[in-house]
Amino acid sequence: MAYGDKMSGVLTPPDPLDVALRPPEDENEEDRSARLSAEEDARKVSEMIDEELKAQERAEKRGPKPIKVLLLGQSESGKSTTLKNFQLMNSPKAFRAERASWRAVIHLNVVRSIHNILEAMAEAQNAQAQPSTPTGGRPSRSRTPSDSSTRVYPPLTAEHLKLKMRLSPLLQVEQALIRKLTPPGSAEFEATHLAQASNVSYLERIRQKEVAVNSLFAWKGVFGRLLSDSRDADSGDGIDWNDPQASSEVVSLTIALLMRQWQDPGRIIHACGEDMIRLWNDETIRSLLQIQGIRLEDRPGFFLDSLERVTSPRYVPTDEDILRARLKTLGITEYRFSIKEGTLGGITRDWRIYDVGGHRSLRAAWAPYFDDMNAILFLAPISCFDQTLEEDPTVNRLEDSVVLWKTIVSNPLLAKTSIVLFLNKVDIFKAKLEAGIKLSKYIVSYGNRTNDFDSTSIYLKRKFAQIHKERSPEPRMFYCHFTTVTDTKSTQHILADVQDTVVVRSLKDSSLIS
Numbered sequence: 001m002a003y004g005d006k007m008s009g010v011l012t013p014p015d016p017l018d019v020a021l022r023p024p025e026d027e028n029e030e031d032r033s034a035r036l037s038a039e040e041d042a043r044k045v046s047e048m049i050d051e052e053l054k055a056q057e058r059a060e061k062r063g064p065k066p067i068k069v070l071l072l073g074q075s076e077s078g079k080s081t082t083l084k085n086f087q088l089m090n091s092p093k094a095f096r097a098e099r100a101s102w103r104a105v106i107h108l109n110v111v112r113s114i115h116n117i118l119e120a121m122a123e124a125q126n127a128q129a130q131p132s133t134p135t136g137g138r139p140s141r142s143r144t145p146s147d148s149s150t151r152v153y154p155p156l157t158a159e160h161l162k163l164k165m166r167l168s169p170l171l172q173v174e175q176a177l178i179r180k181l182t183p184p185g186s187a188e189f190e191a192t193h194l195a196q197a198s199n200v201s202y203l204e205r206i207r208q209k210e211v212a213v214n215s216l217f218a219w220k221g222v223f224g225r226l227l228s229d230s231r232d233a234d235s236g237d238g239i240d241w242n243d244p245q246a247s248s249e250v251v252s253l254t255i256a257l258l259m260r261q262w263q264d265p266g267r268i269i270h271a272c273g274e275d276m277i278r279l280w281n282d283e284t285i286r287s288l289l290q291i292q293g294i295r296l297e298d299r300p301g302f303f304l305d306s307l308e309r310v311t312s313p314r315y316v317p318t319d320e321d322i323l324r325a326r327l328k329t330l331g332i333t334e335y336r337f338s339i340k341e342g343t344l345g346g347i348t349r350d351w352r353i354y355d356v357g358g359h360r361s362l363r364a365a366w367a368p369y370f371d372d373m374n375a376i377l378f379l380a381p382i383s384c385f386d387q388t389l390e391e392d393p394t395v396n397r398l399e400d401s402v403v404l405w406k407t408i409v410s411n412p413l414l415a416k417t418s419i420v421l422f423l424n425k426v427d428i429f430k431a432k433l434e435a436g437i438k439l440s441k442y443i444v445s446y447g448n449r450t451n452d453f454d455s456t457s458i459y460l461k462r463k464f465a466q467i468h469k470e471r472s473p474e475p476r477m478f479y480c481h482f483t484t485v486t487d488t489k490s491t492q493h494i495l496a497d498v499q500d501t502v503v504v505r506s507l508k509d510s511s512l513i514s
């Protein structure tokens with residue numbers, strides 16, 4: 001019997017740990033004393049580690065409480081982008097170690113934009129196919145019920161339709177990326193719910209569909225491997241993607257086969273790169289998008305102007321790319337870091353930044369965090385003055401931010417909390433004003449004041465300041481910054497300022513300084 005309980009006759013496997021640790025049967029005296037001395041050393045190291053952990057625990061109990069900051073604002077206001085700036089400032093190495101994961105998100109953003117274009121082409125094709133509409137190269141009229149009976153489209157050529165066909169495998173890439181990002185239970189397609197609740201057109205619902213990721217799911221880990229895999233992806237597939245001879249049918253079929261074979265959707269995105277560039281630079285396509293009122297360049301996660309770079313097999317996202325990448329937040333993300341406060345004799349303070357989802361359906365989850373925060377960083381994207389909420393197309397986005405601001409500043413649980421306002425997306429705001437979009441058309445109270453940045457920004461800042469003054473349960477300072485949080489340089493400057501303000505306030509509260 002190799003092992004077991006001889007008395008009962010029942011075989012029980014030997015404890016593998018015991019077997020591994022048991023001294024060899026033929027151990028001599030010299031080996032034995034060497035082994036005992038090594039065991040003694042290991043015991044001492046283990047005790048030292050235990051002692052260090054206990055000391056750390058005691059220091060944490062004695063030391064100052066961590067500073068807690070909660071990021072608030074409507075969906076797409078820039079909360080997660082601000083969190084990324086905090087990470088880039090305070091843990092740049094860890095931030096950059098996650099580049100590979102962001103590459104997948106950026107690819108998803110690219111595919112999403114192409115998907116939007118393909119849908120717009122399909123709508124124009126439908127219009128061209130209407131029996132009562134003249135075809136054969138003459139402009140056609142869309143007669144879909146939702147909108148568009150008066151739209152006149154330029155005709156799509158056979159070349160456009162070939163491009164569309166060759167790019168169709170990207171829809172499978174989109175699904176593959178989404179599946180990786182959002183395994184069952186980790187996220188949801190919000191638009192699936194919206195679609196039933198609202199009466200927006202099918203096309204509009206497709207455009208609204210957006211991937212959201214739950215912070216509980218470690219999605220970044222899923223993509224960690226892909227970057228290194230794709231680095232040496234150039235060889236070995238037997239296909240020369242630069243060969244101009246390759247016919248579209250072969251490319252299309254090959255891509256479909258490779259979809260099954262390859263785990264990295266980046267390869268297919270690379271294979272479709274030239275076609276995507278051709279599609280995006282095509283004048284007919286541009287005017288077709290314009291007719292449908294689609295401005296992809298104003299949407300979050302826009303990378304079509306950098307296609308050559310982001311579809312290259314060796315693409316590694318830059319810091320700016322990561323800040324521009326769009327992934328909607330579900331749940332709550334906590335980010336921890338420490339800062340040495342030089343002015344106070346080198347005390348190290350722990351910081352915790354909390355990022356939440358800003359979609360209306362997620363705002364109920366904010367309240368439990370209110371009673372324990374040192375500061376709220378509230379983001380109001382002022383560029384949205386001419387847009388409506390995705391979750392309720394009857395509500396103006398800026399109006400939603402103002403109402404939300406009122407609710408936050410008047411909340412009694414936050415009476416003693418510092419609130420810092422970021423009037424965000426200043427770059428897009430300026431571009432809209434320069435393009436002649438009038439603030440007064442949407443914010444009627446603005447009246448006939450000049451439509452330049454100075455007047456409009458002062459007006460909006462005053463509105464927010466007034467609400468802050470009138471609605472705060474107790475008097476408190478109004479901190480406000482005009483921001484473009486995708487611009488790391490200016491944002492880090494502002495965040496350093498905010499960090500100082502919050503520290504000073506927290507020290508005043510704990511009476512360490514007066």
Ligand SMILES: Nc1nc2c(ncn2[C@@H]2O[C@H](COP(=O)(O)OP(=O)(O)OP(=O)(O)O)[C@@H](O)[C@H]2O)c(=O)[nH]1
Pocket residue numbers: 073074075076077078079080081082300301302323324325326327328329330356357358359424425426427428483484485486487
């Ligand atoms: N141009 C420009 N884009 C911005 C700015 N701030 C944020 N964005 C972009 O807007 C998109 C949305 O930003 P997020 O930070 O994901 O928004 P959020 O508030 O976290 O949104 P939820 O997670 O849905 O609540 C991202 O693609 C950002 O890159 C800005 O100041 N200028």
Ligand SMILES: [Mg+2]
Pocket residue numbers: 079080081327328329355356357358
């Ligand atoms: Mg977010």
